[in-house]
Amino acid sequence: MKIIVAKTGGFCMGVRRAVDMVLQASTRNSPPIYTYGPLIHNPQVLSILNEKGISVMTEIPEKGEGTVLIRAHGVPPEAQQRLQDAGFRVLNATCPHVIKVQTIIRTHTRKGYASIIIGDKDHPEVVGLMGYANGKGRVAADIEGLSAIPLFEKGIVVAQTTQNSRLFQEIQAWARDNAPHYKIFNTICNATDKRQAEVRQIADSVDAVVVVGGHNSGNTTRLAQIVRESGKPVYHVETEEELPADAFASVQTVGITAGASTPQWIIKKVYRSCEGMLLKNEKSWRVMFFNLQRTLLWTSIYLALGAGSICYTGLKLQGFDYLSPPVLVSMLYIISMHTFNHLTGRKADRFNDPDRAAFYRSNRGILTALAVAAGAAGLAIASYVGPLAFLILLLMSVLGISYNLRLVPKQLHTGRYRRIRDIPGSKTVLIALGWGLVTSIVPSIMRSGAVPGGTLLVFLWSASLVFVRTAFFDILDIHGDRITGRETFPIVLGEASTMRLLKGILVLNMGVLFFSSLLGWISPLGFVLMLVSVLLYLSIAAYEQSRMSPGIGLEFLIESHLVLTGVLGWLSTLGS
Ligand code: SF4
Numbered sequence: 001m002k003i004i005v006a007k008t009g010g011f012c013m014g015v016r017r018a019v020d021m022v023l024q025a026s027t028r029n030s031p032p033i034y035t036y037g038p039l040i041h042n043p044q045v046l047s048i049l050n051e052k053g054i055s056v057m058t059e060i061p062e063k064g065e066g067t068v069l070i071r072a073h074g075v076p077p078e079a080q081q082r083l084q085d086a087g088f089r090v091l092n093a094t095c096p097h098v099i100k101v102q103t104i105i106r107t108h109t110r111k112g113y114a115s116i117i118i119g120d121k122d123h124p125e126v127v128g129l130m131g132y133a134n135g136k137g138r139v140a141a142d143i144e145g146l147s148a149i150p151l152f153e154k155g156i157v158v159a160q161t162t163q164n165s166r167l168f169q170e171i172q173a174w175a176r177d178n179a180p181h182y183k184i185f186n187t188i189c190n191a192t193d194k195r196q197a198e199v200r201q202i203a204d205s206v207d208a209v210v211v212v213g214g215h216n217s218g219n220t221t222r223l224a225q226i227v228r229e230s231g232k233p234v235y236h237v238e239t240e241e242e243l244p245a246d247a248f249a250s251v252q253t254v255g256i257t258a259g260a261s262t263p264q265w266i267i268k269k270v271y272r273s274c275e276g277m278l279l280k281n282e283k284s285w286r287v288m289f290f291n292l293q294r295t296l297l298w299t300s301i302y303l304a305l306g307a308g309s310i311c312y313t314g315l316k317l318q319g320f321d322y323l324s325p326p327v328l329v330s331m332l333y334i335i336s337m338h339t340f341n342h343l344t345g346r347k348a349d350r351f352n353d354p355d356r357a358a359f360y361r362s363n364r365g366i367l368t369a370l371a372v373a374a375g376a377a378g379l380a381i382a383s384y385v386g387p388l389a390f391l392i393l394l395l396m397s398v399l400g401i402s403y404n405l406r407l408v409p410k411q412l413h414t415g416r417y418r419r420i421r422d423i424p425g426s427k428t429v430l431i432a433l434g435w436g437l438v439t440s441i442v443p444s445i446m447r448s449g450a451v452p453g454g455t456l457l458v459f460l461w462s463a464s465l466v467f468v469r470t471a472f473f474d475i476l477d478i479h480g481d482r483i484t485g486r487e488t489f490p491i492v493l494g495e496a497s498t499m500r501l502l503k504g505i506l507v508l509n510m511g512v513l514f515f516s517s518l519l520g521w522i523s524p525l526g527f528v529l530m531l532v533s534v535l536l537y538l539s540i541a542a543y544e545q546s547r548m549s550p551g552i553g554l555e556f557l558i559e560s561h562l563v564l565t566g567v568l569g570w571l572s573t574l575g576s
Pocket of ligand 1 (some may be wrong): 013162189190260
């Protein structure tokens, strides 16, 4: 069983930019805020935007107030003028690639050229482009349509930015033979080109392909058409519910791609469905292993195991033999905080991990009891050991619990910073700090009431490892976080810069281990632990190069690096 997810699938730069602009407008501009036409054809996204006070305008009124965002497709210049004349503040989120095509048409129209647009005449982008042709524009969907248009003395040919690149090559060949005086502009955007090239490649290497996106989305339909031309079965679906139950009855490998306005969480839902359907073709032990992985991840038990492992090995690194109470406290704290935050942060989970959100919804009672019991047990052990460890753990617990809660009432402050989670990057930093403290500083205090230098090095090692793991998951959750307004590192810095940052941190992490062990500040086990950083580096690089797809398998693999620290720590004791 194998699923290949196209790296180029989902939100393109233009859609992402438009989403960012409208979310920014909702926090900076006074209401009302509108998008001229739906930003994305997805009811969940529209309802989230609605909750943020962003509604859809379908007709331009005579008079109005507030801000209107023009979507990535662009609009005819008259529509923009009418919006301004009506009294709206206009935010133009037209994609730069579309602006380029508009400019080509406008410039040539002024010089007396007629414009032929190869595309879908009803698509908003094409409607917008026609507005720049000043009545001298024509639309053709294919060669037949193009041949039916009378030849112009002066003409240009451009493409809708999401046009099929093979079709446009044929159009170019037709023009060379039939209208050599026409100026041809290949205006297909590179995101579209790459998406189409990748789906051709994927179709060659799998048994079936799922294309995710609106049935009325031109670019998604073209992706499905490309797969069809390859001879492989294709399922064009808007949601996972449209996948036929027997779709993969005799299939081993499936490819998934998606249109330019398909959010990642819908791709994820489809991925999970495909995973479940393909599992039916697998041997029973693989099904059991998959279910075990999922349960361990969803209940945060595997994470707690990771925390216990880091704590155990951190103590070993410092040569301490006082192990059980701190390891237990770290595990209880982590399971309690992560469960609690999944319970209170279900809105983002609804997009980022819908299955997990459903699991938390249906087991709310038992999971709340688990979070409370684990937190209380951790605090009880810490208080038994000493007041300082108890106080630090209590403070960390309060901070952890309040992360998703509104701390500043609306009456006092209506701005955006009302919860800790509203601070950009706070989630990743706080998780890393929390893990670092509970796996290094708290254990040292529990042991001797002091924090020696070696403990600070262990803190750095632990916090940096967890920072990388958390920020990596932020990259996977970028679309859901973007829509729900969470400003994580990938949203603030961009995906590519975050990847570079994570790799840099892992190199530093290895450096800390290497020099601290070399100088005798921590035990030689530090040399061995460099292996974990190397493997984590390779795993995120493999994802970056599309050699791994998001899903339970990848999540389990990333968390396994934390558990591996414990295995290596334990192995180091075998010879002694
Ligand atoms: S598909 Fe290309 S042109 Fe269209 S919005 Fe996305 S990036 Fe811009």
